[in-house]
Amino acid sequence: MNHADIDTLVKNWIVDAASRPANPRVQQVVQRLLGDLCKAIEDLDITPTEFWHGIAYLSAAGAANELGLLSAGLGLERFLDIRADEAEQKAGLEGGTPRTIEGPLYVAGAPESVGFARLDDGSESDRAETLFMQGTVFDQEGKPLPNAKVEVWHANLLGNYSFFDRTQSDFNLRRTIVTDADGRYQFRSIIPVGYGCPPDGTTQQLLDLLGRHGQRPAHIHFFVSAPGHRKLTTQINIDGDEYLWDDFAFASREGLVPAIARIDDPAAIDAKRLDKPFASIDFDFHLYRDTEAAPSTIVERNRAAA
Template identity: 65%
Template structure:
């Protein structure tokens, strides 16, 4: 069956049969995607068994709550970022901290503070290095932004995230810090580690078929927002990780690589209120002023809420 016949068939089944109110946008998307799927079945000569196995896989991935992970692993989320970059360029928007993927592990409602927050609950203090992350939030002209909302979250030393990992305390390694009068935020936490997809999970199943690994480098996620500015979804990946430029989720981008510096000076250790050497990362954030000429950076998607 050629594309003209496929398009006619899809129209006959999904447009001409309408007998009630139609959401034209939904109809447009469904018709296009179904027609593209039918064309792929033709082009690849998929058997009925292969089609049904594909549908079974999607059912299993949904039940395992791994579709968000799959979207990152197959590059869908990165592709959406690249499209957003193009839309910004077309609208004349440039500069600012680069965006990158959100991933599927954000949880709304983290404890809030101004200027400083300790993110960890102390349970891993003797297992991994203490990390201080700090930065200044400015606009693209270097002007300080006071009261910017800096939401930060990352994994523990086992590569697991609180809320999804029920062995961790509520909101462990998750905080919301509002920048102070100097535009500064400081987070005391623990060094995150890289992690892989669940080895027996649905995402890794597909990656194995593609001959790909499912590993991510050590990283820290951010949402940063302020009135009058475009919301930023980003993260930094940490220099030195073997997967830094081989991230299965394609999230590493120029401008989003951070270096963890070892701090051993006793005076600085005392000033920070800790009792041993620690690591320090400086991650400044530049927000772009909001404009009506570009698509919104607020993304509607289902997110967890504790």
């Protein structure tokens, strides 16, 4: 069957077979995706056994709640970011902090504070490297933005995230920081480690068949938002990580690998009320103003809430 025949067949199934008003956007998307899938079945001579194995795989991935992880691992989430970057460039927006993927592990409702927050609950302090990270949220003209929200979340020393890992305290390594009058934020936490896909999970199963690893470098996630400005979804990577530029989720980007200073000066250590050296990262965020010339950066998707 040729592609034209398939297009006719799929139109008959999706459009012509409709007996009552349909959602035109859903109809358009389903017709296109179903047509492309039928063409792939034809072109690649996909057998019924292969087809039903694929259906079983998607069912298992959904049951394991790994479809978000799979989307990142196949590059689909990165592709959405590429399209968003292109739209902003066409709208004349440039110079802002690079975006990168959200991933599937955000949890809404983290405790909020002004100017400063401690993210970690202290349970790993004896084994972890203490981190202080600080910076300013700027607008498009380079002016500091008071009352901007910096939502931050990252993994612990086992590569696990609170809420999804029930052994951790509520909202461990998760906070929302409202910038102070000078647009500044700061937090104390620990240097996280990278993590891998669940080794026996559905995402790693497919990656194994593709000859790929499922590792991520150590990183820290952010949502940064302010009234009248485009929401930024991004993350920084921890410099020196083995997988810094080999992220299975394709989220590593230039401009998102800040330098890490190791502070061992006794006076600086004492000023932080610590008894050992610590790490420090300076990182500023630059937001764009709201504009109708580019699609919204507010993404509606299922997210956890605690």
